[in-house]
Amino acid sequence: MSTLTKLRKRYLSDPAFKMFKKVLPPLSDTEREAMEAGSVWWDGELFGGNPNWNTLLTYPQPKLSDEEQAFIDNKLEPLLDMLNDYQIVQEDKDLSPEVWEYLRKEKFFSLIIGKEYGGLDFSAHANSTIVTRIATKSLSAAVSVMVPNSLGPGELLTHYGTQEQKDYWLPRLAHGEDIPCFALTGPEAGSDAGGIPDLGVVCYDEYQGEQVLGIRVSWNKRYITLAPVATVLGLAFKLHDPDGLIGDNKELGITCALIPADHPGVEIGERHDPLNLAFMNGPTRGNDVFIPMDWVIGGQDYVGRGWRMLVECLSAGRGISLPALGTAVGHLTARTTGAYAYVRKQFGMSIGNFEGVAQAMGRIGGFTYMLEASRTLTTTSLDMDETPGIVTAIAKYHMTEMARTILNDAMDVHAGRAIQLGPMNYIGHHYFGMPVAITVEGANILTRNLMIFGQGATRCHPYVLSEMEAAANPDSREGAKAFDKLLASHISFAVGNVSKSLLNAFSGSYFNSSPVSGETAKYYKQLSRMSRALAVAADFAMLSLGGELKRREMVSARLGDILSHLYLASAVLKRYEDEGRQQQDLPFVHYGLQHCLHQCGVAFDEVLANFPRKGVGRLLRTLLFPLGIHYAAPKDEVAVKIAELLMRPGKQRDRLTHLCYVGKQEDDPVGLMERAFIAMYEVKDLERKIAKAVKAGTIPRKASLTEKLQIALDEGIVTDADVKKMQNADQLRQRAIQVDHFSAAHFKKGGLQPGKAA
Structure with missing residues (x-):
């Protein structure tokens, strides 16, 4: 060992090692499993401070296979023609029997099941595309399709089931003989799925006339989609083995099992009313229900491994289903709001020509481009066999929030046309539905405050997780040795980021590289600056706050916002390149990137102004933004240009909203608006x-x-x-x-009668 190394260990790394063990944020078993289960993808590049943009641009361009396109053309389109969303939601409170049968027959519930079991085995991109297009017509139908193809028995069996379980269940699920649901959430365990209170106990009991090893389990679950119509129930519960029947460990942890819905003791069939939408959602209960051990997904070998199974599958499903719903809102609102803003006149001119309306339309169009870009980049990661938990959390949170924003904009522009429910209203049910998407698969408020940066800081950082593992090493000597090497690299990494951040601040990021030329080159340079600044801020936050950072949710959320908007901006740049750098798309590209950089600036300003260690906040502001933060919101002329493009029929508008269903039927509300728009434009x-x-x-x-x-x-x-x-x-x-109106008899009697005064 050299003298320099000895001095470094004695005066730097050994004291740092002791301090690190003290301030180390404690990781629960569920947190550790969540981090180990996912993979680090482009989020790692962004968090590391020096993203390789060529890596991003060489990721495969998402494309549908011939088989997937044929399914969309020949199976999906007939389904969309069958859906009458007003009848589904307001009259029948359910999909029609013909639609249920069509979904079963044409394998809409088996998009992710392997072909060897009779499924379609489609890509994540195709799965997302199908759900998105359905959701532009009916959220209730889209949710009914997406759930079996997301977190549920099909995916869990595919990855973890025994061969016997796969051979029996997957063909039945693929052909629609069985309808699955998965019961994870309960009254007191939602986003904190690791806190599941439902319990199972290993025991012997009688099944089919024989004494067999199994589990006696009790559960009380809520908010379970498809539960009212499910024939097979996936169930997550905590398992105990007090008598040591399968090992020495009495607390075995979260376990997943598959239970036929008609099994004695299973209570299922009641319904919730999810904000007046009509997808099947309800509770399920069971009290001391005995199930054989071989009903555990994966068999006895997978007892206690349920949390990791759920995290791995949830990260994939979170990146497909809810982002698809958010993207559908973009496609629908961009197409219909542009058309409505042209045909609706006030003061003798189209309302889209008013600047206030144009501002809202600019946001709708800009966000729609960004939503589709984020959808395709996220599914690209999943089709590369990645399981990027942070990326999918970003997609789920921000894409549903963007959808909520542009739905509000669309409601404002449509005004009275949007608030009267009826067959003519094409966005009312989506307005009800977005809070559902925001709530499920990890409530948004907790996803933002606890997960994106809270896990990303450890998982995506090039050194922190390894340093934590070194500090937790029971062999202190080996841990200190590993820590010393990591710390030396970490210090070099941090010093480099600080010095280059100062250079960026005084040079306007002039010396940063860009993989392209033209109007988007400046954005690569500025995003590299933000990435490096995030790396510096994250190091200072973890060093100065240690374990306290977990409780400083506002700091964590804002740092997560920076990482998130770096990812969203990356998606916009990737889409622009993938689609051939089409010049007519530049207003959408400028809007998205200006928005993302502005949000990064807002988040940095709020972090530095509210940093718990005031001196650290002031130091960071001096190091990162000595000349101030100067990222402005999207320019007015960009919003106006987008509004004009949304009110102009043609290939560009069709590309922007290509997943929006436009019905050919005379009474299809979107089709009618489209025909009026085209006729008026002509x-x-x-x-x-x-x-x-x-x-x-x-x-x-x-x-x-x-x-x-x-x-x-x-x-x-x-x-x-x-x-x-x-x-x-x-x-x-x-x-x-026009808006829909109904006779007085349509509504329940009571209160004032027509023509009578109070």
Whole structure:
């Protein structure tokens, strides 16, 4: 050992090792399993402070296989034509028997089951695409399809089931003979799934006339999707072995089992009412229900391994299902709000021409581009056989929150057209549904405050997890030796990040590299700066706060916001490159990247202003932003340009909203709005002629449209064909902007009667 190494160990690493063991944030077993279960992907590059952008750009471009595209064209489209969301939600409170049968027959419940068992074995990208497109027509139908293809018996059996379990259950699930649900959440165990109170005890009891080893389990679960119609119940519970029947450990941990719904003691069939949507959701209970040991998923060897199984599968499902719902809201609101803003007129012009409306539409269009970009980048990771828990948590949280934001914008633009429920309302049920997406598979408020940075800081950091393992090594000598090597590298890493952060601050990130030229090059440079600044802030936070950082949820949430917006911005850049750098997409690209950089700046400012160690906050501000934080929100002209693009039919609008279902039926509400929009756009030149004549005084300003057209015809301004075209367009416009109304008998009697005063 060199003299320098001896001095470093004596005066630096050994004292640091002792301090590190004291301030080390304690990891529970469930936290450790959660971190070990997932993989680190692009999030590790962003957290490390020096992202290799070429790595991002060389990730495979998401594409559907010929088989997947054929399913979408030939199986999905007929399903969408069958769905009547108003009837599903407001009248039947259920999918129709024909839809249920079609879903079973055409294997919509077996998108992730292997072909050897009769499933479709589709990619994560195809799974997400199918759910997204269904969700633009009916959230209730989309949820019914996505749950069996997310966290549930199908996925758990595929990864962990015994061969006997796979051979029996997977073909039945693939062909729709059985409908699965998975019971994880209960009244007191939601986001804290590790706190499951439901208990099982290993014992012997009688099953089919024989004494067999099994489990007597009791449970009380809530909010379980498909439970009211499920024929097989996946169940998570804590298992105890007080008599040591299967080993010396009496506390075996979380275990997952598969139980037929008609098994004695299983209570199932009741329904919740999830914000007036119609997907099947309800409770299930059981009290001292005996099940054979071979009903444990994976068999006896997988007893107590349920938490890790759930974390691995949940991270994948979280990256597909809920982001798909958020993306569907983007496709739907961008297409319909652009159309409505064009056909709806106030003060003689389309409301989309008002700057206040254009601002909301800019956000809708910009977020829609970012939602689709994030959806495809996240499914790319899953199709690369990654299980990036932090990436999927980012996708789930931010994509559902973006959807909530643009739904509010769409409601504002549609105004009265959006708040009256009926067959004509194409966004009302989505407005009810987004809080459901925000709540499930990890409540958003906890995902943001506890998970994204709380786990990401340890999991994605190039050194911290290894340092924690060294500090936890029961062999102190070996732990100290490993820690010394890691600390030397960590110090070099931190010093490099601090010095380069200062250089970035004073040079405007000029010396950072970009893998491309053109208008997006500056964004790569600025995002690299934010990545490096995050690495510095994370090191200072962990060093100064130690285990206290877990309790400083506001600090953790804001640092997580920085990591999240770096990921979302990466997705926008990746999509722009994947789609051939189409110049007409630049307004959407600029909006997304300006938004993400601005949010990074806001989060940094709030972290530094509220850092628990005030001196550390001031030091970080000096090191990272000595000249201030100057990232502005998206520019007004970008929002206006996007609004104009949403109100212009053509290939670009079709690409932006390509997953939105536009029905051909006469009464399809989105189809009607689309036809009115196209018809009105096609007479825009004729409208200009009329407006010019009005301005010249040839046509009275306050005349009705019929009167204006007659005068214009008499004056030779328009032809008979022009008049018919404008009348047809206006008739479609009038139909499209109407809202549903019902007879008094439609509603329950009570209160005031029609025509009677109070």
